[in-house]
Amino acid sequence: MRLLLVEDSRRLRETAATWLRRNGFAVDVSADGEDGLWQAQNHDYDAIVLDILLPKLDGLALLQRLRAGGNRTHVLLLTALDSIADRVRGLELGADDYLVKPFALEELLARVKSLCRRAYGSKDSRLTCGDLEVDTAARKVYRAGQPVELKPREYALLEYLMRRQGHIVSRTQIEEHIYDGGAELLSNSVDSAICALRQKLGAGPLIRTRRGLGYELAAS
Amino acid sequence: MTALRSVLTRRLLLAIALLLAAAGAAVYLLARSYLTDQFDAALLSRAQAIATLAEQEDGGVELEFSDEIMDGFTKSEGPHFFQLWKADGTALERSRSLGAHELPPPGFWEAAPLFRNLPLPGAGAVRVVGLKFRPHLPDNRPPRGAEVEVVLAVASVRSDLDRTLRTLLILLAGCGAVLLAATALVVPRVIRRGLTPLQTLADDAARIDAATLSARFPDAGLPGELVPITARLNELLARLEISFDRERRFGADVAHELRTPVAELRSMAELAVKLPDTRAANADQETLSIALHLESILTRLLALSRAEQGGQPVAMERACLTALAEEVFAAHRSTATARGLHFLFRRESDGEIASDPVLLRSIITNLVENAVTYTPQGGTVEVTAAAAVLCVSNTSPGLTAADLPHLFERFWRKDSARTGDGHAGLGLALARTFARALAGDLTATLDEAGRLAMKLQLPAG
Numbered sequence: 001m002r003l004l005l006v007e008d009s010r011r012l013r014e015t016a017a018t019w020l021r022r023n024g025f026a027v028d029v030s031a032d033g034e035d036g037l038w039q040a041q042n043h044d045y046d047a048i049v050l051d052i053l054l055p056k057l058d059g060l061a062l063l064q065r066l067r068a069g070g071n072r073t074h075v076l077l078l079t080a081l082d083s084i085a086d087r088v089r090g091l092e093l094g095a096d097d098y099l100v101k102p103f104a105l106e107e108l109l110a111r112v113k114s115l116c117r118r119a120y121g122s123k124d125s126r127l128t129c130g131d132l133e134v135d136t137a138a139r140k141v142y143r144a145g146q147p148v149e150l151k152p153r154e155y156a157l158l159e160y161l162m163r164r165q166g167h168i169v170s171r172t173q174i175e176e177h178i179y180d181g182g183a184e185l186l187s188n189s190v191d192s193a194i195c196a197l198r199q200k201l202g203a204g205p206l207i208r209t210r211r212g213l214g215y216e217l218a219a220s
Numbered sequence: 221m222t223a224l225r226s227v228l229t230r231r232l233l234l235a236i237a238l239l240l241a242a243a244g245a246a247v248y249l250l251a252r253s254y255l256t257d258q259f260d261a262a263l264l265s266r267a268q269a270i271a272t273l274a275e276q277e278d279g280g281v282e283l284e285f286s287d288e289i290m291d292g293f294t295k296s297e298g299p300h301f302f303q304l305w306k307a308d309g310t311a312l313e314r315s316r317s318l319g320a321h322e323l324p325p326p327g328f329w330e331a332a333p334l335f336r337n338l339p340l341p342g343a344g345a346v347r348v349v350g351l352k353f354r355p356h357l358p359d360n361r362p363p364r365g366a367e368v369e370v371v372l373a374v375a376s377v378r379s380d381l382d383r384t385l386r387t388l389l390i391l392l393a394g395c396g397a398v399l400l401a402a403t404a405l406v407v408p409r410v411i412r413r414g415l416t417p418l419q420t421l422a423d424d425a426a427r428i429d430a431a432t433l434s435a436r437f438p439d440a441g442l443p444g445e446l447v448p449i450t451a452r453l454n455e456l457l458a459r460l461e462i463s464f465d466r467e468r469r470f471g472a473d474v475a476h477e478l479r480t481p482v483a484e485l486r487s488m489a490e491l492a493v494k495l496p497d498t499r500a501a502n503a504d505q506e507t508l509s510i511a512l513h514l515e516s517i518l519t520r521l522l523a524l525s526r527a528e529q530g531g532q533p534v535a536m537e538r539a540c541l542t543a544l545a546e547e548v549f550a551a552h553r554s555t556a557t558a559r560g561l562h563f564l565f566r567r568e569s570d571g572e573i574a575s576d577p578v579l580l581r582s583i584i585t586n587l588v589e590n591a592v593t594y595t596p597q598g599g600t601v602e603v604t605a606a607a608a609v610l611c612v613s614n615t616s617p618g619l620t621a622a623d624l625p626h627l628f629e630r631f632w633r634k635d636s637a638r639t640g641d642g643h644a645g646l647g648l649a650l651a652r653t654f655a656r657a658l659a660g661d662l663t664a665t666l667d668e669a670g671r672l673a674m675k676l677q678l679p680a681g
C-alpha cells in the first residue's frame with residue numbers, strides 16, 4: 001500500500017513516515033501544500049494523510065482541488081483545530097476521516113489501514129484466496145492454516161495482489177503501490193519480489209505470470 | 221426581596237385609603253357644621269320669638285306665652301324647652317315640658333347668645349341657647365321704675381340632628397370601604413399590566429447566558445423609561461460577546477499552538493518506545509528544542525496576559541534607546557548574515573528618555589527577531605534609532621495592506637501554517653502591549669516597494 005503524507009512539521013512527518021513504513025506501507029512525504037498536490041495528482045496512492053495547516057496551499061484547498069480534478073483517493077485529515085465546524089468542513093470537502101493532533105501512532109495506523117481497505121471496496125480485514133489467508137489487521141499470512149513468515153515488502157506485495165484478486169496487475173502498478181518515491185528500483189525488482197513470494201507461499205500456482213501483461217493472483 | 225409590584229400596591233392602597241379617609245372626614249365635618257348651624261339658627265329664632273313675647277311689667281317681667289301657640293313646649297319629652305330668669309337668677313317662667321328640670325342658670329350665659337350641648341333627663345341630648353335681653357315695654361310706654369334684664373334659655377332635642385349625622389357617617393364609611401375594596405382589586409391589576417414590559421425584560425434577561433450572548437433586548441414598543449436600560453444592556457451584551465469571542469478564539473488558538481509541539485513530542489516518544497532502533501541520534505536535541513518552543517509560547521502568553529491586564533511591572537529609569545537598539549542589533553547580526561540578509565543599523569540622534577530598559581529591550585528584540593525571521597534571503601533589514609523613536613523596516617514581499625491590522629493579533633501569521641522555527645505569532649502582540657505599557661505605541665506601515673516599517677514611538681524626555 002502506498003501512502004502520501006503531507007505534513008509541514010518536520011518531526012511529525014519523519015516519525016509518522018518511519019512508523020508507517022515499518023508497518024509495511026510505502027510512504028511518500030511532502031512538506032507543503034503545492035508539492036503535496038503535485039505528488040497526489042501524479043501518483044496513484046492508496047491513501048493520503050493530509051495536515052490542514054500547510055504552507056503555500058492549505059490542506060483543505062489541496063483536498064478541494066484534488067477532488068475537483070476527479071481524484072478519489074481516500075484522505076485522512078490531520079488537524080490541530082478541534083472545533084466541530086472545522087471537522088465538518090473537512091468532511092464536506094471530501095475527506096474520508098480525520099485525526100486530531102496529538103494522536104497515538106497506533107490510531108494513525110488503524111485509520112490508514114481502514115482507508116486502504118475501503119480503497120479496495122472491502123471492510124473486512126481478512127482476505128482469502130483458496131487456502132491462502134491474509135489478516136491485514138495483524139499483518140499475518142496463513143497457508144492452509146500454517147503461518148507464513150514474510151518480509152514487509154513481500155507482505156505488501158501479497159496484500160496488494162490479494163486485494164486485486166482476479167485482475168491482472170501490471171508491473172508498473174505494482175511498483176506504484178509497493179514502492180515509495182525514495183526506493184531505488186531495479187528493472188527486475190518486481191520480478192524478484194514475486195519470485196521470493198512464490199517460494200515462501202509454497203506449492204500450488206497461486207501467482208500466475210501473464211506474459212506481456214503482468215501478474216494475477218487466483219485460487220487454482 | 222421586595223417586589224416592586226407589592227411595594228407599589230401597598231403604597232398606592234395606603235395612599236388611597238388615607239385620601240379617602242381625609243375626604244370622608246372633610247365631608248362629614250362640613251356637613252356637621254352646616255347642619256349644626258341650621259339647627260342653631262332655628263333654635264335662636266325660636267328663642268328670639270319667645271323673647272319678643274316678654275314685656276316689662278312694673279319692675280317685673282310678663283311673658284305672654286301660650287303653650288298652645290308655641291307647639292312642642294308642653295310634653296316632657298320635648299322636643300322644646302325654655303326657662304326664663306331675671307338676670308340676678310330669680311326664676312320667672314319655664315315651659316311645661318321642662319317639668320322640674322333645670323336649664324343652665326343665668327350665670328352660665330355671660331356672653332349670650334351661646335350654644336351648649338347637654339343632657340336633659342327624660343329628653344336625652346339637647347342643645348341649649350342662652351339669651352340675655354331687656355324685654356320691651358308694653359305699648360311703648362315709658363318705663364316705670366328700673367328696667368329688668370332677663371335671661372332666656374331655650375333647648376331643643378337634637379336626636380334628629382344626631383341621627384342625620386350618624387347616617388351620614390355610616391354612609392361615608394360604607395362608601396369609603398367599598399371604594400377601598402374596589403381599589404384593592406383594581407390597583408394590583410393596573411400595576412401588573414403597567415409593569416409588563418419590566419417583567420418581559422426580566423424574562424429576557426433570565427434567558428441570557430454565556431451561550432446566548434448574541435441575543436439582544438428588543439427596544440420596539442418599550443416604555444420610554446426602559447429604553448435607556450435596554451440600550452445600555454444591549455451595549456453591555458455586545459461588549460461581552462466580543463470579549464467572550466476573543467477569549468474563546470484565544471483559547472482555541474492556544475490549544476492549536478500547543479497541539480503541534482505536543483503531537484511532535486508524543487509521536488517521537490511513541491516511536492522510540494515502539495521501535496527503539498529508529499531513535500535518531502539527535503532525538504534529545506529535538507526534544508529539547510520542542511520543550512524550548514513550548515516554554516517560549518507559555519512565557520510569552522503569560523507576559524502578554526499579564527501586560528494586557530495591566531499587571532506588567534514597569535520600572536522607569538533613564539534609558540538610551542539607541543544604545544539598546546545597537547546591542548540587540550549586534551546580537552542578531554550573525555543570524556541575519558547567515559540568512560543572507562542585508563542587515564543595517566542607523567543612529568539618527570542620541571539622548572536618554574525615561575523608560576523601562578527591560579521592556580524596551582524585549583520590544584526591540586521582538587521587532588528585530590521578527591524582521592530577521594520573515595525577510596526572504598537577499599532582503600534588507602534596517603534598524604533606525606533616535607532618542608524616542610525606533611524603526612525596524614524589512615522587505616516583506618508577501619505582505620499586503622490588508623494584513624496590517626492583523627499583524628498585532630495573537631497567533632497571527634501571514635501563512636497559517638507553523639514555520640517550525642519557534643515563532644508562535646506572539647512577538648508583535650507582546651511588543652505592542654509593552655509599548656503601550658510604556659505610554660508609547662507601535663505602528664506598522666507598508667510602502668509601495670513592499671517594505672514593512674515597524675515604528676516604536678515613545679514619550680520624549
